[in-house]
Amino acid sequence: MPLKLKEPREGKSPNYTIRGTYLGIYVERTAGTPNKRLAQQALDRIKKQIERGEYQQSEDVEEKRPRTFAEATLAYLKAGGDRKYLNKIISDTSEHSLRDKLLTDIDQIAIDNAASAVYPAAPPTTLNRQFYTPVSAVLKHVGIEREVKRPKGWRGKKSTSWLDPEPAFAVIRNAYEIEPEFGAFCLTLLYTGMRLSDPLNAKVRDLRISQALLYVPDTKNGEPRPVHLPPIVIEALKALPPRVGRPRRTGKERLPDGAAGRSRASAGVPWLERPADEKLFRFNKGGKLYKMLNLAMAGAGVSFPRRQGAFHLFCHTYGTWMTHYGKLDTFGLVRTGRWKNAESADRYRHTIASPEARRADLLPTPAKKAGKISGKKAS
Known part of the structure; x- marks a missing residue:
């Protein structure tokens, strides 16, 4: 029987089979593809291998590893x-x-x-x-370790925006005025550098107040992260009042517009004493949450381009502050657990002048005379 393609067998394999004899060599193997054009190309390659004496009979055994x-x-x-x-x-x-x-x-x-x-x-x-x-x-x-080159510009822009202390504190104050729980939520992001999804997905059980710790079992990096909570965050969480319940309509009396609504979980229960499987913060990612942040930033007089002024601004501020005030270098930032590698954390190195750049302070300067810089004209 000449070498040819056999149709895929339903319930057996989705791929074409190459079967037959060519120049005295018998072949029976998968084409590795359900596409007839590609299967024909595989058959043609086998013919050429046989013609050159390169075809190995051991290749007839269909391997289980993927081919397409x-x-x-x-x-x-x-x-x-x-x-x-x-x-x-x-x-x-x-x-x-x-x-x-x-x-x-x-x-x-x-x-x-x-x-x-x-x-x-x-x-x-x-x-x-x-x-x-x-x-x-x-x-x-599947064991192919070939380096895949990424498109030019895939890392995005390296510029980093962050908040100085006073504007940051003003944003937090405004967040508290909108709602105490939202204020504590923003404060937690500012002093931990967490991604927005981490505290939004956290449960009450993940909070260890006595250890100043929030355990995040599933981060974007794919690894769990124990998040340290500084004293200012611990105090803020302890000070949160119980959630206020929504008013309900009684009898025929109508409630003012906006007064009614979905009752909040654990209303009236001390904030830290809620059920263990309840969400730590009541918010969900969406337009309402971003609108609250926009109001807090506008009230503080803080403005950034749209892609730089969202909740990730708190992460960049954390990284910058840990570099400025915490005196951490790139590898120190990685050791906090917030960044997976030095390449990710290196952007905060650019938020401060290097020790080498600061040596410009030692350069010679012209003498000052009567409050003005004086110097001789070049001859």
């Missing part, structure tokens, strides 16, 4: 990999799609072309987060 990117993705997901963003990559059927491409054929050019096909107008930061990072994770999971 789709198979590699499935293996990655079965092993507990993050499926976020992968669906869009696998769903792409354009000319440069990675889905049915053999892993051996995936190089940097193939990855770049596929990225442009899936996200034709995305900025480098989005391309890196939503395409290059998940593709690299899939390849590494």
Whole structure:
């Protein structure tokens, strides 16, 4: 029987099979892909290998390891990999799609072309987060350690905005005026550097007041983090009053507009004595929470560009203050647990002048005479 493709067998394998004899060599193996065009290319490669005397009979045994990117993705997901963003990559059927491409054929050019096909107008930061990072994770999971070069500009801008103490304190004061719990929430972010999701997802059980600790079991870095709570945060949490319940309508009497609403959990219960499985802070990420922050910042006279003035400003302020006042270097910041590596924490090194730059204070200066700088004219 001549060498040819066999259709995928339902319930057996989604891929084509290459079977038959060519130049006296019998072949029976998977094509590694459900795509007929790619399967034919695999068959043609085997023919050329046989013609050159390079084909090994041991290759006839179908290996269990993935051969296409789709198979590699499935293996990655079965092993507990993050499926976020992968669906869009696998769903792409354009000319440069990675889905049915053999892993051996995936190089940097193939990855770049596929990225442009899936996200034709995305900025480098989005391309890196939503395409290059998940593709690299899939390849590494199946043992392909090839370096995947990221698009130019994928790190974004290195500029960092932060608050000086007085503006920061003014923002916190305004947050307390909006609502005491919101004030304590912002204060906690300021003095711990946590990402917004960490305190929002924290439970009462995660708070260890006696140890000045908030245990965050699942961070963006994928690792648990014991977060130290400075005395000012401990005092703020202890001072929080019980949540106020919402008024309810009684009889036919109407409540003023805005007075009614969803009853708050554990209203009237001392704030630190609430059930262990209740959320530590009552807020949810969304427009209402960001509006509260905008009001607090506006009341304090603080203004930043939209992408720099959200809750992450507290994180940058924490990193900067720990550098300025805590005297931590880049590796010291990493040791706090807030940043996973020195590369992430290094941006705060740029918020202070280096010791070498400060030696400019020693440079010679012209003499002052009668309050003015004097100097001889060059001859």
